[in-house]
Amino acid sequence: MTAGTERGRVLIVAGSDSGGGAGIQADIKTVTCLGGYAATAVTALTAQDTCGVHGVQGVDPAFIQQQMRVVLNDIGADCIKTGMLHSAPVIEAVCEVLAEVPDIPVVVDPVMVAQSGHSLLEQDAVRTLVRDLVIKAEILTPNRPEAEKLGGMEINTADDLGHAARTLLTLGTRSALVKGGHLRGDTLVDVLADPDGTIEFADTRIETDQTHGTGCTLASGIATGLAQGLELRSAVMRARDYLRRALASAPGFGQCQGPVNHGWPVQGLDTEG
Template structure:
């Protein structure tokens, strides 16, 4: 019998429900897992963009995580929006308090509409503290460029940046190719043992809000349920592709996915 899979999500709240904690909870639930949360920030946003970010006091962020880990426990951790250097340091302490629990680190830096979600001076903290703690790191091309200083504009660039991130201490990296110009989207899962490609025709749609959060949470759910890494990523990738295709068309901007398609 497959494990339920307890996932502790440490990320920001999206009032529009398409990304952040809300997308994470929907994803974990849709894939049969159990989601618990430690909220790092409250954002004011919808499909048109982010108009406000209100950080949660760090002692409360850590207390949320501690309350979950001390009672319910976790089989995987997933991190998203962290905000600033102090928050990155606090979340690193959370990860260190559960060293045997694999962490899926989504290095969220910019919202779909372009609003910054990570302070510029916190990028170094992510490199120093989060990348080496990642069982799986899930950067898109701009995030990979920021973390490595390398240009990421082709599949070969994805590989070079992925190799650099592995050298920085990540145990596995899922290099996302959605921002790389091409008719087909290619994501590359890289580990010290080799690589696995995930490819599909590019979906021409504006309803892509929260794809990164959703993919990372889906990967974390698979790991929490005991799936091998490649199987967890493969299931997560297929889930996101279908969720994009079934997007309900909500909002006037970058709309959300259909996270609940598996339940219907």
């Protein structure tokens, strides 16, 4: 099935980033630039810039549910993407709504720690995430530290990434993409495990510190592809290509880890793949 045969509606359930590089801001930009339609249910507000998270204000779980339900009842969704769900009550509330729409695929980005090192998931919520949310995921998209925490293992090599991805399938997710950006080396490797087996995506590393919001961006890119009718592997490949081009043309905003260039497709940039 090719992109465009579905309406491409993505409901994003995640936190806000006041700096605009990550969170729902990155999600909305990604979905829009890939031709989808983004709706949101905000789970938390953050006072955030390229140097870190300076404050977090959670949203009442009942109001998160209300945001989700009014969107689903009126606009509908072809895919749901979850990001920052900072506490066990929030995860439980979101999962309650997801149980009402079991036919809509869910992309779970298990946001635990910001790139600045600030914790975005309470310690007691990890068990709830694994027990209630992972089992609803069409695809789980952890980075190396998140996969280590979810799978209870150390990841030091590309082979470890594959082992971790396969291990995460035992938690109940239909597929898992373990990202290797935190590993050292000139080659960046991500590994996808799904019902068809394991596939490794390898590219030359783009040397940049402008990486704020890369996890949100990749997960939302995958969600957009699934919402538009792409098969999983095709959705992952397109999302990775979109992110690589956004990294290659990052604008250099901010004093620390700046955002990627989400808008490159509408700016006519000829960036390297």
